[in-house]
Amino acid sequence: MASCRDMEDIVEDLSMRRARGWAVVNTHPHRERLALENLMRQQFHAYCPFMLERVRHARRTREVSRPLFPGYVFVELAADTRWGPICSTFGVRTLVRSGEQPSFLPGDFIEDLKIREIDGVIVAPSRSFEIGQTVRIAGGAFQDFVATIIDLDERDRVTVLMELLSRPVKVKLTSEQVAAC
Incomplete structure (x- = not known):
């Protein structure tokens, strides 16, 4: 049987999990990968969804992975985490805020994106039409x-x-x- 102190620890752990969210970080133009790498190097849990995009150049077509949300990466933060170091990370422009506090996305949004990933890129839903139809x-x-x-x-x-x-x-x-x- 759990003691009263153990129950307090469990309740505190659950409230901390609920207090976690994904903060939105604005990056410098075309620096999402640099910001992601540097945030992870600082032990932040960061995420940037990528998608494949067809690029045509000089009569060649190739697929390139590009950020799904250009200029943004997401960092999982607890409510009491010091987020000052995020703003001074190479590649990061600023943390998106509401007033003085970081703006958070629900964890379900990020989890839904991760579910759609195959080999590190977001897969577009299948098309309802075909060429020749x-x-x-x-x-x-x-x-x-x-x-x-x-x-x-x-x-x-x-x-x-x-x-x-x-x-x-x-x-x-x-x-x-x-x-x-």
Whole structure:
């Protein structure tokens, strides 16, 4: 049977866990990796979600990992943690604050991001459309026109080919503006 002192320790431990959260750290431009490395070197539990982005340069296409939230990393902090050293870390611009206290994100938000990671990068949800699929335009000036998807963009845009005035015409739309036939 647990003593009263043991129960106090358990309650204190639970309240400390609840008092922990993920603080948002603003980094210098393109310095997320540097800030992440230096924060971890100082024994902070830091996290920066990355995603793969297709980059085209000089007729070459390659996939590069880029931060999901450019300019930001997250640091897990307890309410009583001294956060002054975070602001003087190389790569860090400032700690996002509400007044004089750090702003915290709920731990569930970060955990949901970590669940979507595969091999260190956030995986985008599967697309509902495929290249070559016939779709009906669901809104805008071309509503109810039938078109064929010719390209899918990382930014949730769809390029379709449709007949307009007896000519094939390319139109870029958002995925919300098209529906499967």
